[in-house]
Amino acid sequence: MNPGLLSTVQDMGRRQYLSQAVPVSGAMDMASARIANIAVGNAGDEAVIEFTYAAATFTAETNILISYAGGGAVLKIDNHILLANRPVFIPAGNTVRLVNDSSGSRTYLAIAGGWNVPVVLGSRSTCLVAALGGYQGRALQVGDVLDSLDQLSPISKKIFDALKGEQINQPKWTIAPLPGTGTKTIRVVPGMEFTWFNAPSIVNFLSAPYQLSMRSNRMGYHLEGPLMQRYAAKELLSTAVVPGTIQVTGNGGLVLLMADCQTTGGYPRIAQVAAVDMPLCGQLKPGDAINFKEISRQEAEILYLEQEQYLHQLTYAVQSKF
Amino acid sequence: MQAPNNFQSSFTAHYLSEYAVTLEFGEEISEDLLQKISRFNTAIHQYPFSGFQTTVPGYATISVFFDPVLVIRSGLPGQDCFTKVADYLTGLQQRAIDQDVKSGSLVTIPVCYGNIYGPDLDEVARVNQLTALQVIELHSSAVYKVFMIGFVPGFAYLGGMNSALANPRKLSPRPAIAPGSVGIAGKQTGVYPLQTPGGWQIIGQTPLKMFAATRAQPSLLSAGDEVVFKPISASEFKQYNTRA
Numbered sequence: 001m002n003p004g005l006l007s008t009v010q011d012m013g014r015r016q017y018l019s020q021a022v023p024v025s026g027a028m029d030m031a032s033a034r035i036a037n038i039a040v041g042n043a044g045d046e047a048v049i050e051f052t053y054a055a056a057t058f059t060a061e062t063n064i065l066i067s068y069a070g071g072g073a074v075l076k077i078d079n080h081i082l083l084a085n086r087p088v089f090i091p092a093g094n095t096v097r098l099v100n101d102s103s104g105s106r107t108y109l110a111i112a113g114g115w116n117v118p119v120v121l122g123s124r125s126t127c128l129v130a131a132l133g134g135y136q137g138r139a140l141q142v143g144d145v146l147d148s149l150d151q152l153s154p155i156s157k158k159i160f161d162a163l164k165g166e167q168i169n170q171p172k173w174t175i176a177p178l179p180g181t182g183t184k185t186i187r188v189v190p191g192m193e194f195t196w197f198n199a200p201s202i203v204n205f206l207s208a209p210y211q212l213s214m215r216s217n218r219m220g221y222h223l224e225g226p227l228m229q230r231y232a233a234k235e236l237l238s239t240a241v242v243p244g245t246i247q248v249t250g251n252g253g254l255v256l257l258m259a260d261c262q263t264t265g266g267y268p269r270i271a272q273v274a275a276v277d278m279p280l281c282g283q284l285k286p287g288d289a290i291n292f293k294e295i296s297r298q299e300a301e302i303l304y305l306e307q308e309q310y311l312h313q314l315t316y317a318v319q320s321k322f
Numbered sequence: 323m324q325a326p327n328n329f330q331s332s333f334t335a336h337y338l339s340e341y342a343v344t345l346e347f348g349e350e351i352s353e354d355l356l357q358k359i360s361r362f363n364t365a366i367h368q369y370p371f372s373g374f375q376t377t378v379p380g381y382a383t384i385s386v387f388f389d390p391v392l393v394i395r396s397g398l399p400g401q402d403c404f405t406k407v408a409d410y411l412t413g414l415q416q417r418a419i420d421q422d423v424k425s426g427s428l429v430t431i432p433v434c435y436g437n438i439y440g441p442d443l444d445e446v447a448r449v450n451q452l453t454a455l456q457v458i459e460l461h462s463s464a465v466y467k468v469f470m471i472g473f474v475p476g477f478a479y480l481g482g483m484n485s486a487l488a489n490p491r492k493l494s495p496r497p498a499i500a501p502g503s504v505g506i507a508g509k510q511t512g513v514y515p516l517q518t519p520g521g522w523q524i525i526g527q528t529p530l531k532m533f534a535a536t537r538a539q540p541s542l543l544s545a546g547d548e549v550v551f552k553p554i555s556a557s558e559f560k561q562y563n564t565r566a
Contacts, residue, residue: 017475238472272337
């Protein structure tokens with residue numbers, strides 16, 4: 001394994017230790033991580049490898065059943081392109097390369113059974129700040145060897161049996177990307193301190209483009225655009241924040257919190273990104289411009305429940321292919 | 323976004339995200355609020371609703387996390403998850419009030435002050451026109467209250483520092499502060515659980531692990547606990563290290 005810029009093992013994250021300030025972590029683009037899992041017959045919440053951009057390679061030491069989803073890279077074996085969002089059988093000895101594609105920034109690699117790293121504090125996700133979880137609590141390094149859990153689901157076994165052989169093999173079907181993939185309009189619900197900001201600031205927030213600065217990572221994105229002005233110089237006492245919370249810093253700049261964010265914060269929260277649009281945010285890269293669009297909390301909740309139902313149905317759709 | 327209620331509610335329910343509701347009990351730092359929030363925290367863990375996951379106490383808030391798929395399928399009254407959860411939590415208040423005041427544990431944290439363990443001890447003394455010994459005495463004679471855990475895993479926001487010890491942050495933060503370092507910033511004191519960059523004035527270091535993922539309760543401290551610092555010598559500090 002040669003992990004490229006930043007590769008970590010992630011799953012759906014850990015919420016049980018938020019009160020002890022352990023970040024939730026997990027895949028930045030949960031939807032892609034789940035689709036990659038579902039494509040190999042996993043339940044969806046197994047550990048995946050999150051690659052950032054391309055330039056990574058890995059070699060299959062045994063016959064493996066994998067799939068990938070997300071953005072930022074196309075997987076290739078020699079000049080053979082592996083198609084995303086569907087399973088692929090790879091015979092032992094093949095080396096897979098991640099080749100740059102401009103569609104996003106994070107690629108998720110799932111393997112039948114899920115990647116075999118220990119469960120720490122209830123999750124397999126890597127928490128870099130506390131050096132816990134994932135592969136030895138750290139980002140993957142050149143030469144690391146990972147294996148999958150032995151226990152395959154019945155559907156994973158069926159897919160494996162259907163595709164195995166001497167050659168690289170993929171089925172004809174593919175899982176369609178979620179609706180809205182690739183759009184740059186991010187839906188938000190007004191945050192608890194939304195009314196602390198003056199009208200021109202709110203108009204700017206909901207109309208002007210904001211650009212991801214270079215100061216952007218798994219903890220959060222600094223956004224460049226019109227600054228927010230506050231009515232009152234009120235102080236906010238530290239309180240819970242979550243990925244998707246948009247904070248306004250002392251100088252009026254926006255910070256969008258992401259998967260590895262702190263559990264509490266003291267900056268006013270102008271808005272909360274709809275959970276269904278967090279996968280879009282997880283695929284952004286420095287320089288990308290986004291726009292915010294206001295929706296109600298009721299709409300955000302309905303979108304979330306619909307997406308959960310859709311992902312749930314995907315599992316059955318894959319089962320029906322075998 | 324206030325939850326409907328039939329009696330005097332001691333909090334306002336706010337939407338945090340699709341999967342979390344924040345209850346706001348007030349707007350100040352006080353032991354009264356800390357106690358209300360601690361009681362409520364005990365009550366929700368004792369009487370959870372279908373889909374309840376966890377809580378995050380803040381200074382004046384507690385946020386309740388849940389699985390929306392389970393909440394929407396639950397029999398809780400209300401049209402959407404926020405209403406279902408907010409109404410349930412409003413109804414839980416009486417049970418929270420009936421809770422015995424669960425006093426937090428008293429945790430003694432041994433600290434080796436000064437020298438390589440506390441490189442800023444002399445500066446803190448100088449700024450406050452005290453001797454280093456007086457700083458140690460003032461810092462280790464108070465009983466501190468843990469208001470919340472935040473910032474990094476296991477970091478406790480402590481209340482109760484003697485204001486004679488207040489000190490501005492360092493002009494340029496250190497790139498790496500050793501785990502266990504005890505610092506002062508403004509009117510606050512705290513212990514760094516992990517090696518992180520930081521701008522606090524470091525007056526000492528504890529050999530205890532403030533956070534360890536291998537423990538059932540990874541964070542040494544929880545909201546509501548009381549803390550005292552006990553001065554130890556460098557040789558005692560080293561003995562702790564060999565034991566750990």
